[in-house]
Amino acid sequence: MPDSLGFREAVLGLPEQVEAAWRSLTVTGSLPQHDEIANVLVLGTGAAGWVGDLLAAVAGPFMPVPLIVHKSMDPPSFVDPTTLVVAISASGNAPETVAATSTCLDAGAQLFAVTSGGQLGAMADGTEAPTVFLPVAEAPKAVPPRARIGALAVPVLSAFERLGFFPGGREWIAAAIHQLKARRDQLSQPDNEAQSLARALAGTMPLVYGAGNLGRAAGLRWKDQINQTAKSPSWTGVLPDVVHGEMAGWGQHGDITRQVLSLVLLRHDEEPVEAHDHFGQVETWTDEVMAGIHTVQAEGEGGLAQLLDLVLFGDVVALELAERYGIDPGPTPVLDPSPPMSHYAESAGATTSE
Known part of the structure; x- marks a missing residue:
């Protein structure tokens, strides 16, 4: 089977990706205080939007404030200075995420970004917002963001633990790494x-x-x-x-x-x-x-x-x-009609669009 992007290797590397994101990806800048946050709005599309679903399913039940996932341009009208906006875009240029983030900032919301740069990174820099910058590398192959959900999700879960929104986060992440390795071992066996x-x-x-x-x-x-x-x-x-x-x-x-x-x-x-x-x-x-x-x-x-x-x-x-x-699992030409402008590393945070 053709695998032009090394997609199978990236998928099976999820345990190490989660572990590397947990240990290596850190927040630059200061997170807001727990008491300053009345609600959390997660912005993202594609794989980044799905990470919002993960956060809602896993951290949401523990959170003392509502968490809403938004995957389009116009954010909800409740956004105000008590809203923590978690904007996730691997490239930093997902148009829906960029537009929604801009509107939220105009409403006075507090931004926390996960990105490799782009327009979202520029907005985070311009507002001195806490940010997780995903590493960029000179890679010959662009691994899709859907193979990098660990790098997109784990830094947010770690930040939520620091805010008191995801108690025991370290233990839950460690348990996930352990299970992912066990499952991979099972799925590496013949038949x-x-x-x-x-x-x-x-x-x-x-x-x-x-x-x-x-x-x-x-x-x-x-x-x-x-x-x-x-x-x-x-x-x-x-x-x-x-x-x-x-x-x-x-x-x-x-x-x-x-x-x-x-x-x-x-x-x-x-x-x-x-x-x-x-x-x-x-x-x-x-x-x-x-x-x-x-x-x-x-x-x-x-x-x-x-x-x-x-x-x-x-x-x-x-x-x-x-x-x-007999299909190449990595490329999705119908979704990506033009080549990406840059390639992102295949290490923790390695991802290309959205």
Whole structure:
């Protein structure tokens, strides 16, 4: 299989990436005081936007203030000087993030940026905002930001711990690193679970369901990676919402859907108590309308470990699908019609756009 960007190596390097980001990526400047923050707004698109979903799922339950994820240009009207704006853009030039950040600064918000430079970096410099600057290197290959989620997320989690928003952050990050290494070892074995699942999914369009905010974030990641790595259609839904609407749609056209759709259920220990019954309903009602129903159970201690465990599993499934289809997993020409202006390192923080 062609792999022009070394994408498989980057995906399998997630444990070391998280560890390097934890130890090496630091905040320049001073974070605001805990009591100065009434709400947190995370800005980002693409992989950076998904990192916002991770923060909401993992840190959100611990936070004494609301955390909102925003993935478009016009930020919410509540933004004011008590808002901490976490703006994430690997390149610093994602137009939606740059525009929303500018509007937030005009409203007096406090900025915390994660970027390698660009327009976002200039805004952070101009306002003397606390910033995590991702390293830039002279690299011949541009590894996509979706392979660098650890470098984008971990510095924010560390900052949240310092602010009192993510208590025990060091321990949760360490647990995630441990689980990622264990999962990678499993998925490096011949005929592993990811390869088996990819064989079952090949030739169909995966529909991915998860429960709660963690399951929602995991489902979005699986969908995005199947779309971008395997260049294949995929969709996602979140329980309990699925059982209050979408499930009614499976009453028709089963003769068609069972030829082209597979269902993947992502399970984790942070699920709401009702999730067990909801998943049971889904399996009952879709049993005859799907090519197959497959369950993946997260492992690890804590929400961060379990979410990243599901992420790595799904990323490898997408790689295996790409290999089966003979597709280069890294480039996404339809999303990146012109070459990036610069290339970013393949170390912690190595990433190219968004």
